Amino acid sequence: MSPDPMHDQMSITRRHFFGRSAAGLGGLALAAMLPRPALAGPDPAALARMLGPHFAPRAKRIIYLFQSGGPSQVDLFDYKPRLNKEHGQQLPDSVRHGQRLTGMSANQSSIPLAGSPFKFRQWGGSGAWVSELLPRTASIADELCIVRSMWTEAINHDPAITFFQTGSQIAGRPSMGAWLSYGLGSDNDNLPAFVVLVSAGQGGQPLYARLWGSGFLDSRYQGVQFRSGKEPVLYLSSPDGVCGSGRRAMLDKLADLNRLQFERELDPEIESRIAQYELAYRMQTSVPDVTDLAAEPDEVFELYGDDARKPGTYAANCLLARRLAERGVRFIQLYHQGWDQHGNLAGAIRGQCQETDQASAALVTDLKRRGLLDDTLVVWGGEFGRTSYCQGKLSPDEFGRDHHPRCFTMWMAGGGVKPGLTYGHTDDYGYNLADESGAPINPTKDHDTPGAVHVHDLQATMLHLLGIDHERLNYLYQGRRFRLTDVHGHVKRELLA
Amino acid sequence: MLAQHALPASNSDQARIADMFRRLAGRSPNDREAALLLDLLAEQRALYAQQPDEAAKLLGVGEAPPDDSRDKPELAALTIVAQTIMNSDAAVWQR
Incomplete structure (x- = not known):
């Protein structure tokens, strides 16, 4: 039986153990541990088969524009004139079929349909339906692959966003960026492979660092959050009174000290510690360089909008995402x-x-004119959609919508997805996924449901575009092989260019 | 503060390093670790002897006021050694 490539970390340790008795610690060169640590195992070929890429990738990196809270698809992309016609009437039981609602609207005595107050029209050569709320996004409709038939299992924010990011509703698994960093390594040794940018001062549903955590994967794969302002990465710069050469000399001794500790403990996380100190040292130069937007010409700020001049805004983060993409960062969240x-x-x-329309569209436009859109996948979307019925009281100038996991819209652009495509259907009430005739379909994640895109299907498709077979990229932990897509997920080939 | 604690002139460099290491890692340094840290102390001492202003700046970091009666470059060099031990895996107890 061939050695199990999944025992990569312990096999580094095993090799180290035998190496120590023969040639001593010198055999473990620091440089060899840095870029692709897993390949240091006993069977690099087996590991390479398991890690990516498994086939020629269409994209090298992903920029994921997560719209947290659950954007209302029926007010943005999924045009439902019937809701306007039957505005105020009850959602028919024949449509709902007794499906669960959240605790927030389940006890309402009435669930009246709420038509969108916003005007829709078709855009571009592709004729994609987009509402007046997103004029800039609409203007690049022919670049977009709009998926109206997303569905998820989670109905509340945290499980839903955790599901999108980690493939599980329960916290603790590695985030998608961590999986890609693990599977594909880094294209820039001076920046983390997985960078996180959160719009400042937004409020709303909370976000936690575990959403970009590495779970059971090596901690070097976790996302690094860049903040706005003077210190984009906390505790990165040297304190006053420490010069570059002094810091370098100190880090050399620190690495030596940690190697001695590794010799005692044989814990692979010590190697990660050494690698991360080295990366942080290089980031002392690379981070100020990438986050300084001062050299961007005025026309770029016109493209992304005035907000892009204000650090921490969504627009500034979109521009920063482009700069990170240019420098080869694998996953920008x-x-x-x-x-x-x-x-x-x-x-x-x-x-x-x-806050988001102009910059989202600008990012796609900017990537395209720089030739980066071909190998950069841009993804826009939230953790679920919103109900076509009204939560709370429906009045002429006031209404609300509850969480709706059964159908919602996302879009992708570049990176090997089909441009100018609007994929999937929902029924006339914007409640269920439907086939082309509008008849409701009942999707399941157990097999590929034509026309429907489950969260795991999206994850499988995104990995596919980066050259990864989602069934092959896995990690043995506590006796079980884990994948981003658990035991589900189908690559939706209809979405591919 | 740790460096200040370890500085008293009666102590040798070896004793200072051993004291800081024990406080942070809960064990004594072995010979190789002690030798490494002695080298580091010598390097940093030479560096801060040439840059006394930088030494003063480093000692100005943090809330506890430094003891002005101490030799600043010496204290700064020992501070770097303390930082190094603090950042080493030997000082990590939970992960």
């Missing part, structure tokens, strides 16, 4: 909170769109 419109939807969603 943005978050913009505030899409959770249980009430006051009409006013609040307008504000959300003003």
Whole structure:
């Protein structure tokens, strides 16, 4: 039986153990441990087969524009004139079929349909339906692959966002960026492979660092959050009174000290510690360079919008994402909170769109003109959608929508997805996924449901675009092989260019 | 503060390093670790002897005021050694 490539970390240790008795610690060169530590195991070929890429990738990196809170698809992308016609009438039981609602609207005596107050029209040569709330996004409709038939199992924020990021509703698994960093390594030794940018001051549903954690994977794969302001990465710069050469000399001795500790303990996390100190040292130069937007010309700020001049805004983060992509960062995860419109939807969603529409579209446009869109996959979407019925009281100028996991819309651009495609259907009530005729379909994650895209299907497709077979990239932990897609997920080939 | 604690002139460099290491790692340094840290102390001492202003700046970091009666470059060099031990895996107890 061939050695199990999944025992990579322990086999480093095993090799080290035998190496110590023969040639001593010198055999373990620091440089060899840095880029692809898993390949240091006894069977590099087996490991390479398991890690990526498994086939030619279409994209080298992902920029994920996470719209946290659950944007209302029926007010943005999924045009449902029937809701306007039957505005105020009850959602028919024949449509709902007794499906669960959240605790927030399950006890409402009435669940009246709420038509969107926003005007829709078709855009571009592809004729994609987009509402007036997203004029800039609409103007690049022909670049977009709009998926109207997303569905998830989670109905509340935290399990839903955790599901999208880690493939499990329960916290603790590695985030998608960590999986990609583990599977594909880094294209830039001076920056983390997985960078996280959160719009400042948004409020809304909370985000936690575990969403970009590495779970049971080696800790060097976790996302690094860049903040706005003077210190993008906390505790990165040297304190006053420590010069570059002094810090370098100190780090050399620290690495030596840690190697001695590794010799005692044989814990692979000590090697990660050494690697991360070295990366942090290089980031003392690379981070100020990438986060300084001063050299960007005025026309770039015009493209992304004036907000891009204000550090920490979504627009500034979109521009920063482009700069990170240019430098080969593998996975750039943005978050913009505030899409959770249980009430006051009409006013609040307008504000959300003003904060995000121009910059999201600008990012795609900017990547394209720089030739980066071909190998950069941009993904836009939230953790679930919103109900077509009204939460709370439906009044002429006030309404809200509850969480809706059964159908919602996301879009992707670049990176090997089909541009100008609107994929999937929902029924006339915007409640269930449907086939082309509008008849409801009942998707399952157990097999590939044509027209429906489960969260695991999206994950499998995103990995596929980066040259990874989602069934092969796995990690043995506590006696079980784990994958981002658990035991599910189907690559949706209809979405591929 | 740790470096200040370890500085009293009666102590040798070896004793200072052993004292700081024991406080942070809960064990004595072995010979190789002690030798490494002695080298580091010598390097940093030479560096801060040439840059007394930098030494003063480093000692100005943090809330506890430094003891002005101490030799600043000496205290700064020992501070770097303390930082190094604190950042080493030997000082990590939980992960």
